[in-house]
Amino acid sequence: MSDSTNVAAAVNPVKKKMKARATTGFLWTVRRYWIFYVMMAPAAILLIINNYIPMAGVLIAFKNVNYTKGIWASPWVGFDNFKFLFSSDVAWAITRNTISYNLVFIVLNLVIAVAMAIMFNEMRSKFLAKFHQSTMFLPFFLSMVCVAYLVYAFLGAEHGFVNTVILPKLGIEPIDWYTEPKYWTVILPIVNTWKNLGYYTVIYMAAILGIDHEYYEAALIDGASKWEQIKRITVPLIMPVMITMTLLQVGRIFYADFGLFFQVTKNAGALFPTTQVIDTYVYQTFLTMGDIGMSSAAGLYQAVVGFLLVLVTNLFVRKVSKENALF
C-alpha cells in the first residue's frame, strides 16, 4: 500500500506474504491509521449530534408528543400528523410559495448575474469594473437583520422613504407595505437579488476569466461582432458553471432562505398568504404555537421531498452530462 510497507516487504519476502494477507482487513486499517480516527473524532461526534441524531428524530412526526410522558414514551399515531397538515390549505400554500419564490430566484440569479459578469468583462475601464464589482458585493456581507432594517427604512408605513418622499412626488397615497401581501411577491425577489447578485456575478466572472483569449482573437479575425462572440463563445464556455450553480439551487428548491422570509417581512402575519414558506411555517408552528406534531410533519415532508429532488436532479444531470453531476 504505502511506501513504508513496500520497503519492509522488499527486505523480507516471507513477511511480504504475511503483510499481503493482513493489509486487507478492517482491523488492520484501524490499527495502521488509528491516528486518523482520532483526528476525525471531534468533527464526527459533532456531526452525530448536530445531524445524525436529529435524522433519527424524524420519528417524532409519527407521534403524538406529550411532554409529561416524554417524547419516546408518547404514543404512536401513524400518519395522523401528516393527514392534519395536508387536509389544511396551509400545506399547499407553503409549498407553492417556497417553490415559486425559489424558481424566480434561480432564474434571476442566473440571468442577471451572467449578464452582469459579461458586462464587467467587456467594460473598457478595468478600474471601474473592479470598483463596481466590489461595491455590488457589499450586500452579500450584510446579515438578514441588517437587510431587514434597510428594507424597513424604505418601506416603513409612517416614516419610510418610499411613503414619505417617493410616493407623494408621484401623487400616490402612502401604502401600508407590511400589511399588503400582494406587493411582497415583487419585493422579496428584488431583495434577494440585491443581496446575492454580487456573489453569483463573482463566480461567473471567474468562469469568464478562465476562457482562453485565443477564442476571441480567432473570432475577431473571422469578423464576429461582440454580440456573436458572447453568444457563441462566452455563454457556451461558461455553461458548465451555469449548470452547476443552477443545480445547486434546484436541489434546495424545497428550502427557503429563512432569514429573508422571516426578517425582511418582519414575520408579519398579514403577509403570510404570500410570504409564508415551509421553513417559516415549521418555526411558527413549533416555537410560537408549540405544535410539535404538525411542525415535525412539515419538517419531514420538506426533508424527504428535498432529498428526492436532489437525487432526481442529479440523476437527470448524470444522464445529460456526467461531469456536471454533483455526485
Next chain:
Amino acid sequence: MSKTISLPKQRIAKKHGPNDLSPTANLLVNVFFWIYTAACIMPLVLVIIVSFSDEKGVLIHGYNFIPEGWSLEAYKFMFKDWHQILRSFGISVFLATVGTAISLVMMSLYAYPISRSDFPHKSFFSFFMFFTMLFNGGLVPWYLVYTQMLDLKNTLAALMLPLLVSAFFVLLLRTFFANSIPMPLIEAAKIDGAGEIRIFSQIIIPLSLPVLASVGLFQVLNYWNDWFLSLVFISGSKNINLQFMMYKTMLDIQFLTSNVQASQGLAQAGGILQLPTETVRMAMAVLGIGPIVFAYPFFQKYFKKGLTVGAVKG
C-alpha cells in the same frame, strides 16, 4: 453620449484594442453600473443619515436623505445602555474569533484523512460528511437534541456548536488538500520519521493557508451574522449577540427602555418618556452594520479567491 464622442483625446490615449465595446455601448454599460452601485450603497447611507437626524424632523417628515436637522441624541440614548451593548458586542466578537478558530481546526482535522488516497476508509467518511448536505431531520428534532438532550438552552455553546462543522467547507478543504499537496511530499516526510500529526501540522497546514484563510473568513461572517441560533435558543438578554440585539430593537424599542441601565439613566435625565425611537432604531442598525462594512474591503478580496476555489467541486 455626445460627451464620450467629444473626447477623442482620452480614447486615443488609452489605446483600446480593436475588440473593445463601442463607445455608446460602453457608456450604457457604465451608466447601468453607476445606477446599480448606487442602489447597493444608498440604503446604507439612508440608515446612517437617519441615525444622525433630529428625531422631531423624522417624526414629521419621515426618513430622508436630507434631514431637517442633525442630532446625536440617538447615539447618546443608546450608549446609556452601554453594558448590554458591550456584552452583546463581546459575545459576537468571541463567537466570530473563537468559534472560527475551533471550527477551522476541527474541519481540517476531518478533511485531511479523507483527502489521503491511501486511507482505505476515506470514501465512507467522505460520504458520512456529504450525506448531511442531502438530508436533515428538520428543526424540531434538532432543537430537541440541543435543548433536551444536551440542555444547552441559553448558553454560548448553543450559539457556537451548530456552526462548527459545515460539510461544504470540509469537502472544499479535502479537495484542496488532495489536489495541492503532492503525495511524494507526505511520503518523504514519513521516511524521515514524521508522524501523521507532525505531517499535518508542519506540512499540510502551512501549505494550505490560502484555503484556510478563505474558509476562515466565511466562518467569521457566518458567526458574526448569525441571529437564528439566538432566536431559537436564547431567552432573556444575558447571552444575546449583536445581531439578535438589533433584531430585538427592530421588534420593539421597549427592549432598550425596559433595561435597568437605560431606565435609570432616563430617570436621572429627568424622566422624560419622549424617546428618540425611530432614530435609535437606525443608530442600532449602524452599530451592527458598522464592523462588517469596515472589514468588508479586506474580506471581499479574499472572499473572491475563496469562491473561486469553492466553485471547483470535488
